[in-house]
Amino acid sequence: MHPKDSISDGQPEPPVDAAEVAEAGEHPEPIVEPAVEPAVEPAVAVKRRPRGRTTLIIAAALVLGIAGGVATGYAVQADRAPTPLAALSQPGLAYPAKALPAGKEPDPLPASQDRRVRTDGDLRKLIVPRPKGWQEDKSLTALTQDGWLGVESYAMNFENEEYMFSDLLDQGLRRVAGTTWKKGEYRAADVYLVQFTSGAAAAAHAEDQRSYMPEKRAAGNEGTAIKGSAEGRYYVFPAERKAGYLPFYQARAIFSRGDVMVDIHIFDSAPISKKDIRTLAERQLERL
Template identity: 70%
Template sequence: MPASATPLPAASAEEPHQPQARPAKRRPRGRTTLIIAAAAVLGIAAGTAVGYGVQAGRAPTPLAALSQPGLGYPAKALPAGQVPDPLPASQDRQVRTDGDLRKLLIPRPKGWSDNKDMLFVQDGWVGVENYALDFEDEGFMFTRLLEADVRRVAAAAWKKGEYRTADVLLVQYRSGVTAAAALHAEDQRAYMPDEEHGAGNEGDAIKGSLNGRYYVYKVQRKAGFMPLYRARAVFDRGDVMAEIDISDTEPISKKDIRTLAEQQLERL
C-alpha cells in the first residue's frame, strides 16, 4: 500500500502546502479479458443448445453394466507396513498456512514501530474490498480476486523515523488453488518494467523463489514536495501471494527490500 507523498515544510503560516495523496500505481488487467470471457460464455451456451437439440432426436443409448472387471484400484487396502507416513507438520505447507495467517508475517524489524496511521489494517487483517481499493480499477480487481477464490489477506504496516513506511501483505487463496495459478503476482510483475506505472526496470530475482522479484523505483520528484522513493517485492509460495512495499523521502537500497523479501519467503 503506497504511502502518501510528503509535502515540504510550508514557506509561511499564511500559505501552507497541502499534502497530496499519491495515486495507486498498480495497473489492473484490461477489459479485453472480460470481453473475451463473455464471448466464450456465449459461444459455449450456443453450442450446448445445438448439442441438446441433436441429442434429443437420437434413440436412447443403453447404459453400461455397473460391474466392471479390471478396476484400476487395488481390491484390498495396502498392508499397514506399506502405507506411506504422513508428512510432518514442518514439511506440510498446508498445515502451516491453514492456521493463523498473521503468524506467517515476518516479525517487525528492529528499529521499526507499528504504523497505526494505516487504517486499512485491522488487527493484522485487510478486507478484500479494501485491498482492491489500492488498484486503479478497484471494481475489476475485487471481482477478479473473488473469481480466483481468494480466502483472506493478512498485513503488517510499520514506520521508521519520520517518513519511511513499509507494508507487508499475504494474499491467500482457498484450498486447491495455488497463488501462481491465480496469476495475481504474475500480473503485478508484468507491468513493473513500465516507466509510468511500474518501477521502470526488470528488478532482481529473489533468492529461493521460482519467479519472485524485487524492484527499486526511480525517484519521483514534484515541485513543492519532497522526493519520493519506493521499493517493492512480489512473489508467491503455495497458496499465498506476498507483496512488500517500502516508501521514503530518502533513497531505499536494494538490500533493504531484498532482506525483507527473503525473510518473508523463508517463513512461507
C-alpha cells in the first residue's frame, strides 16, 4: 500500500521537506493557488436628465440675458445727452418763400421736348404711317379693337403666352396700340407700340426681347444697331424650311423710347432685305 493511501480522509498530509525531495532527485510540482475573483458590485442605474428640459433652460437664460442687456443699454443711453449730427456737405435746399404770382409761372415744356405729353395722347396716332404699296390687313383686325390690343392679344405673339401675359402685368403694362399691313400675297407686317407705366419698364422689356433673339431665332445673329437709338437693334433671320410648305422669312426691330417699347415684325415667303426692316424702324423712331 502506498503511504498516501494510509492517510485517512479528512486528515492533513504531513509537510514535505524540500531538502529531502532534492536529495531524492524528485522535483516538486508548483503549488498553484486558485485565483480569487474580485467581488463585482451590482451596477447602479444612472438617471439622465431629458435633453428638452436642458435646452429650454439654456434658451430661457439666453432670452433673459438679451432682454436684460437691451434694457440696460436703453437705460444708459436715455441718460446721455443727444449727440449732434455732423453738418451736411451740400448746401441747404432753397425754396421760394411764396408761390410765383399769376402770369409769371414758367411755360410748360413743348410737346417736342416732353415725351410724356406725346405719349399720353392717342397712342395710335404715333404709329408710323403705312408705307407706299402696303394696305391694311383686314383679316387680322379681329385681334385689335380699333387699333388697340388687350394684354392677352399681344401675348399671343410669344411662344409662352401664359408667362408673357403675367410678366407684362408685373412690369406695369399700360396699353398696346398696333396695326397690321400686307403687301402682295405673302408679305405682312405688324407694328406694336407697347406702353408701360415707366420708362425703365419699357427699356427692360425691350432688353428682354433683344437677349432672346440670338438664342432662339437669329442663330447667333446679334442684329444691327438702329440709327438714332441707344440700344435698339433690328434682325433678319434665316429662313425656316419645312417639307410641304413655303420657306418662312422674318425680320424684327426692337427698341424703346421713353415709356414706349416698339416691336416691329415683317414676314414673307421670300427673303427680306435689311433695308426694309431698317427703314421702317427708323421712321417709327422719328415718329416718337
